[in-house]
Amino acid sequence: MSMHAALEMSSIKPEETYHLRHSVLRPMQMLADCAYPEDKQAQTLHAGCYLNGRLVGVGTIFREDREEVAGRIGWRIRGMAVSSEARGSGCGGAILQTLLNHARMQTSTEKEIEVWCNGRANVEGFYRRYGFQRQGEIFEVPPIGPHVLMVRFG
Numbered sequence: 001m002s003m004h005a006a007l008e009m010s011s012i013k014p015e016e017t018y019h020l021r022h023s024v025l026r027p028m029q030m031l032a033d034c035a036y037p038e039d040k041q042a043q044t045l046h047a048g049c050y051l052n053g054r055l056v057g058v059g060t061i062f063r064e065d066r067e068e069v070a071g072r073i074g075w076r077i078r079g080m081a082v083s084s085e086a087r088g089s090g091c092g093g094a095i096l097q098t099l100l101n102h103a104r105m106q107t108s109t110e111k112e113i114e115v116w117c118n119g120r121a122n123v124e125g126f127y128r129r130y131g132f133q134r135q136g137e138i139f140e141v142p143p144i145g146p147h148v149l150m151v152r153f154g
């Protein structure tokens with residue numbers, strides 16, 4: 001039996017991400033502030049992770065080139081949020097893999113892709129685990145705290 005037998009992945013609507021974005025990432029803001037401008041773009045994917053039938057994790061990926069790169073198709077990850085009681089059960093990893101697969105599937109095979117995010121400094125290790133590398137120095141995003149630019153090629 002798989003270690004993560006009770007986990008199920010599904011694509012979800014933008015509105016279904018708001019509660020976990022709010023409670024995990026931005027409890028100091030309004031629920032309405034948890035909508036991102038890119039949420040409803042045609043190529044955007046919202047991935048949801050269910051544990052025993054309950055939505056416990058979300059993550060979003062959409063097309064956005066970084067200014068620094070030429071010739072690669074850019075995909076940006078935002079709003080990775082797993083509820084505290086579900087962390088460490090494989091949920092975040094399953095979401096990230098789903099988002100990476102989506103970016104690859106949505107991009108024509110002859111193009112190179114670059115997946116990136118501005119992650120919180122304390123989860124750098126999570127992204128490294130999936131082949132991302134940090135670029136540049138730690139930077140502050142007030143009022144949230146220190147962040148790192150994480151980038152993955154291909």
Ligand SMILES: CC(C)(COP(=O)(O)OP(=O)(O)OC[C@H]1O[C@@H](n2cnc3c(N)ncnc32)[C@H](O)[C@@H]1OP(=O)(O)O)[C@@H](O)C(=O)NCCC(=O)NCCS
Pocket residue numbers: 024025080081082083086087088089090091092093094118119120122123124125126129
């Ligand atoms: C970061 C987060 C999404 C990870 O989700 P998760 O469900 O706990 O992660 P998983 O259980 O799938 O872990 C997958 C792997 O990443 C590793 N990992 C998870 N969090 C890590 C961290 N902070 N640092 C280093 N490694 C980490 C796990 O050990 C695991 O490795 P393994 O497969 O070798 O055992 C989750 O902890 C979270 O939502 N945190 C709070 C919100 C946040 O900071 N989000 C990120 C904003 S950029």
